[in-house]
Amino acid sequence: MSAILLKGGHLIDPARGFDGLADVVLRDGLVAEIAEPGLSKATVDETLNLKGLIVAPGFIDLHVHLREPGQTHKESIATGTAAAAAGGFTSVCAMPNTRPINDSPAVTRWMQDEERGALVNVFPVAAATLASKGEKLSDYRGLKRAGAVAVSDDGRPILDDHIMREALALAAKAGLPVIQHAEDTRISNGNPMNEGVTSFKLGLRGQPSASEWQMVERDIRLASQEGGRLHVAHVSTAKSLAMVRLGRASQVNVTAEVTPHHFLFTDESCSSYDTRYKMNPPLRSAADREAMLAGLIDGTIDAIATDHAPHALFEKEVEFDRAAFGITGLEIALAATVTTLYRTGKISLMRVVELLSANPAKIVGLTGRGSLAEGSVADVTIFDPKKRWTYDVMKTRSRSRNCPYDGMQFYGMVRATIVGGKVVFNEL
Amino acid sequence: MKAKPRSLLGIEPLDSRQILEILTLAKRMNPARPRTTLRGRRIALLFYENSTRTRTSFEIAAKSMGASTVVIHAATASIEKGESLKDTGQTLQSIVDAIVMRHPSSGAPVMLSRLIDIPIINAGDGMHAHPSQALLDAFTILNHKKSLKGLKIVTIGDIFHSRVARSDAHLFSKLGARVVFCGPDVLLPESARELAPGVEIVREMDEAIRDADVVMMLRVQQERLSGMQINVDEYIRRYQLTPAKLKLAKKDALVMHPGPMIRGMEMTDEVADCKQSVVLEQVLNGVKVRMAILETLLGGKR
Numbered sequence: 001m002s003a004i005l006l007k008g009g010h011l012i013d014p015a016r017g018f019d020g021l022a023d024v025v026l027r028d029g030l031v032a033e034i035a036e037p038g039l040s041k042a043t044v045d046e047t048l049n050l051k052g053l054i055v056a057p058g059f060i061d062l063h064v065h066l067r068e069p070g071q072t073h074k075e076s077i078a079t080g081t082a083a084a085a086a087g088g089f090t091s092v093c094a095m096p097n098t099r100p101i102n103d104s105p106a107v108t109r110w111m112q113d114e115e116r117g118a119l120v121n122v123f124p125v126a127a128a129t130l131a132s133k134g135e136k137l138s139d140y141r142g143l144k145r146a147g148a149v150a151v152s153d154d155g156r157p158i159l160d161d162h163i164m165r166e167a168l169a170l171a172a173k174a175g176l177p178v179i180q181h182a183e184d185t186r187i188s189n190g191n192p193m194n195e196g197v198t199s200f201k202l203g204l205r206g207q208p209s210a211s212e213w214q215m216v217e218r219d220i221r222l223a224s225q226e227g228g229r230l231h232v233a234h235v236s237t238a239k240s241l242a243m244v245r246l247g248r249a250s251q252v253n254v255t256a257e258v259t260p261h262h263f264l265f266t267d268e269s270c271s272s273y274d275t276r277y278k279m280n281p282p283l284r285s286a287a288d289r290e291a292m293l294a295g296l297i298d299g300t301i302d303a304i305a306t307d308h309a310p311h312a313l314f315e316k317e318v319e320f321d322r323a324a325f326g327i328t329g330l331e332i333a334l335a336a337t338v339t340t341l342y343r344t345g346k347i348s349l350m351r352v353v354e355l356l357s358a359n360p361a362k363i364v365g366l367t368g369r370g371s372l373a374e375g376s377v378a379d380v381t382i383f384d385p386k387k388r389w390t391y392d393v394m395k396t397r398s399r400s401r402n403c404p405y406d407g408m409q410f411y412g413m414v415r416a417t418i419v420g421g422k423v424v425f426n427e428l
Numbered sequence: 429m430k431a432k433p434r435s436l437l438g439i440e441p442l443d444s445r446q447i448l449e450i451l452t453l454a455k456r457m458n459p460a461r462p463r464t465t466l467r468g469r470r471i472a473l474l475f476y477e478n479s480t481r482t483r484t485s486f487e488i489a490a491k492s493m494g495a496s497t498v499v500i501h502a503a504t505a506s507i508e509k510g511e512s513l514k515d516t517g518q519t520l521q522s523i524v525d526a527i528v529m530r531h532p533s534s535g536a537p538v539m540l541s542r543l544i545d546i547p548i549i550n551a552g553d554g555m556h557a558h559p560s561q562a563l564l565d566a567f568t569i570l571n572h573k574k575s576l577k578g579l580k581i582v583t584i585g586d587i588f589h590s591r592v593a594r595s596d597a598h599l600f601s602k603l604g605a606r607v608v609f610c611g612p613d614v615l616l617p618e619s620a621r622e623l624a625p626g627v628e629i630v631r632e633m634d635e636a637i638r639d640a641d642v643v644m645m646l647r648v649q650q651e652r653l654s655g656m657q658i659n660v661d662e663y664i665r666r667y668q669l670t671p672a673k674l675k676l677a678k679k680d681a682l683v684m685h686p687g688p689m690i691r692g693m694e695m696t697d698e699v700a701d702c703k704q705s706v707v708l709e710q711v712l713n714g715v716k717v718r719m720a721i722l723e724t725l726l727g728g729k730r
Contacts, residue, residue: 189654197622203534203555203591205654273535317514317543319533321554 002045003027004421008037009050009382013057014354015371024055026378029421034374048428050382053415056353057372058090058379060360062179062257063154063233063305064330066092068116069107070099075310075399078117080330082397083308085425087330088356088414090379091121092308093364095154096132103127103138105146112147119424120417121379123149123364125179128167132156137166140174149364152179154233155280157215159184164219168228177229177255177363180219182240183281187211192321194267194282202270204321207282213239220247220254231363232256234307236281238291241300248300255363256295257305260329260336261404263292269404275316275323276404279309297346302359306333310400328403331396336405338385338412349385357381378421382428387413434725435541435548438557439598447602451567454713454720459492463719465727467494472524474516475551476502476531481687481711482551482560486528489718495726498524517544526726529553534591547725555589555652561686562595564717566603568710569642572682577604582636582677584667585646585694587616589653592686593646594623601626610636611667614656615648633667640677644684645669645694660693669695674704682706 004026011022011034018034025033025042033040061084067075077094084092094111096102102111108124116122126148130136132155140151151171157180158164164180171178188211193199195206216232220243223230235241235256247254261279266286269277277283295301309326316323329336334356341347347355361370368377393406417425439447457463471490475483483499490497500520513531517540520527526547529537534554541548552558566576573579581600587593587609597607601624608628609620621629630636637643648658674683683695683705691697699705 195619197619200588200617200619201594201623203553203557203594273538275539314512317539318512319531319536319539321533321535 002421003032003042004418005040005042005044005047006055006380006382007047007049009053009055011055011372012349012353013372014350014358015057016373019350024372024380026380026418026421029378031372031374031376031378034372048416052384054349054383054385055372056381056383057357057370058417058419059088059334059356059381060091060366060370061089061306061308061330061333062093062303062360062363064092064094064308065097065310065326066094066122067310068098069110073312077111077122078119079397079399080308080310081119081122083328083330085119085417085419086397086414087332088334088381088383088417089120089330090381090417090419091123091366091369093123093125093149095125096127096152097155101127101132103130103132105139105142108143108146108148120419123147123366125150125152125154127151128153128158128178129163134158134160134163137163137170140170140176144174144176148176149366150177150179150231152181152233154179154181157181157183157185159186161218161222165222165226168223168226168230172226172228175365177231179231179233180215181233182212182215182219184211184215187214192278192282192323193270194284196267196285198267198270202273209237209239209284209288212237212281213243216240216243220244220252223247223254224250224252228253230254234259234262234281234305235292235301236262236284236288238288241291241295245300255302256300257303258292258296258301259305259307260333261327263289263296263340264336265289265404273320274404275318275320276327276402278320278323278325279307279327280325293341293346296341296355301355303363304333304337304355305360306330310398311402312400316402326402328396328398328400330398332391332405332410334383334414335389335391335410335412339410342385343411378418380418381414382416383412383414385412387411389413436559436721436725437537437541437548437550439559439562439595439602442602444602447563447566447599450563450717450720450724451570453723454567454717457716457719459488459715459719462492462494464494465723466490469495469526469726470524471495471497472520472527473497473499474520474527474529475500477552479530479552481714482530485714486551486718489715489722493719493722495722513540514543521546549721549725552591554591555594556591557595558591559595560714560718560721561592562599563721564710564714565596565644565684565686566599567717568684568706568713569682571709571713572706573641576600579605579641580608580639581605581642581644582608582610582640583644583646584610584633584636584669585615586648587611587620587646589615589649590646596644597627598624608636608640612663614658633673634676637673637676640681642682642684643669643674643677646686647688647690647694664693667694669699671696671698671702674699684710686710
């Protein structure tokens with residue numbers, strides 16, 4: 001294996017509280033040395049001059065849909081991870097709603113097989129119940145041994161209290177978090193957007209915010225009784241966040257993620273029936289969006305995750321109520337965060353890296369990742385927080401283009417992504 | 429850049445001048461006196477949802493102006509076989525000059541208008557809009573009132589599911605009327621207040637109807653309720669238009685209904701057949717107004 005010197009960059013490593021100039025030596029897939037600028041004596045094969053750039057522990061996306069096995073017309077593990085690399089993600093947690101649904105150690109292993117051609121680390125999130133039917137728990141120990149980092153029935157939330165209770169208890173024993181897509185589908189009813197003034201104007205049926213927060217409330221109650229670790233996926237309503245705060249205040253082990261689109265847009269974006277703004281949970285009210293920003297600032301929200309959900313054009317270029325839910329987002333997560341939160345002075349770069357790397361690593365227990373301490377895995381994201389650029393979806397690495405960010409101007413550009421000491425994306 | 433084709437997707441994008449132009453033109457229209465303005469034009473009536481009134485009305489309007497029409501029903505076309513709206517629209521684009529379209533999905537004509545370049549006339553989309561109905565409603569009112577400015581127009585019943593109520597509210601609001609919505613919570617969410625300037629919600633029918641100039645009754649759209657529970661007896665007791673209730677409105681108040689009307693539900697026989705009812709007039713006016721719409725959008729130079 002070769003050695004790389006990351007020279008002259010500004011290292012930000014929230015796990016160690018480090019925020020300053022440093023040289024980093026990567027050797028044999030690990031971080032070999034952190035040195036004062038210019039002082040490393042290491043012999044290396046390659047030197048990357050990173051003056052003016054941020055060097056951060058590799059970003060970890062807790063929530064992506066790679067669509068493989070089964071729906072490779074939308075995305076494959078190879079294309080999805082290529083998009084991840086371009087977005088600075090060195091690890092992605094792949095949701096189980098593939099075809100077949102990933103509820104077995106066999107599929108979990110298959111997804112991580114070298115044959116898939118992944119450019120970054122793939123950590124499967126396995127189905128919490130068999131075929132995500134919400135009836136029988138899957139084999140958590142076996143799944144964990146096969147490499148799963150969490151269990152979730154993403155997209156098909158566990159409604160039955162008893163099953164959710166069992167899932168939390170069994171996952172706790174297996175040492176896995178339960179990730180819940182909090183949605184009471186008996187209330188939300190598959191409706192295509194948020195319920196509010198805009199949905200009324202458009203004549204579209206809405207999902208009330210209660211369909212989310214009531215489920216968050218229930219899950220936290222069950223977690224407080226059963227123990228276990230609950231992670232709330234893609235929080236979108238102010239009241240859900242309030243529930244997370246309450247839960248934490250009473251010592252419940254609960255964490256939460258938010259997507260860039262939920263802190264960027266509101267349901268008014270649906271006003272022209274543009275299906276690129278249709279996803280689940282739906283874009284919410286302006287007050288909800290404000291609450292997401294507040295939660296990112298005050299620490300209630302632990303992580304930013306993309307919920308990257310590729311779909312083919314024919315699944316999106318249809319009537320709004322018939323269009324597939326979901327948008328792609330791996331390539332703009334950093335830019336959206338820098339533009340909306342850092343450039344505006346709301347949060348520091350330290351917090352940006354915490355949200356995209358340090359915290360996600362803790363949530364799914366990725367030891368040796370989420371930090372660039374000596375001895376940790378050489379997963380590194382290098383970015384320029386000042387660089388202004390325009391996202392062009394025609395250049396996406398993803399197989400799909402269902403994305404509202406096309407043509408949007410951002411600050412903050414990923415310049416290089418290193419996975420296990422190997423440069424997988426390089427625009428230095 | 430190519431000029432955008434002229435479509436009628438809803439009332440919201442129109443200003444009051446454009447609305448009044450169509451209404452003024454409609455006065456000169458009469459299906460009994462055929463015109464040749466649209467001779468040689470081909471118009472597709474693309475209906476993904478059943479309709480008698482609107483389809484017939486558009487068809488007669490188009491034919492009495494010399495256009496040829498082709499009616500396409502979703503159930504009999506390749507749509508049944510799974511063809512997408514985009515493909516159907518693009519196919520039609522190469523053989524017709526305009527599409528009059530009804531669709532059960534809100535926004536379907538808006539979406540199609542982004543994909544094709546011929547004019548689209550929205551003949552009702554889901555719960556969203558029904559602009560030609562709103563124009564004919566305004567036209568009918570103006571046959572009896574000098575102007576809409578300051579009129580109190582109360583719409584009673586299933587507002588939530590009604591594309592007519594939404595388009596009417598936009599139009600009446602643009603022409604300066606007070607728009608009062610009345611109905612139970614499940615059929616009239618509070619967010620309806622924000623639909624357009626001047627929209628009010630009054631839950632009690634007596635108060636809503638008091639001194640009204642126009643009373644627009646709506647049918648409860650049972651087929652769209654999707655799980656909502658309506659107690660019919662309770663509904664009739666609270667929201668049915670009876671002669672006694674009608675007395676609370678102004679003496680010369682008009683009674684309207686976009687149809688189809690369910691007698692014994694939203695209104696009694698007496699009210700449906702009373703002198704103040706202009707329901708049948710609405711139907712005739714529908715043809716005139718649709719002639720005016722077609723002339724405005726498709727008439728003149730090619």
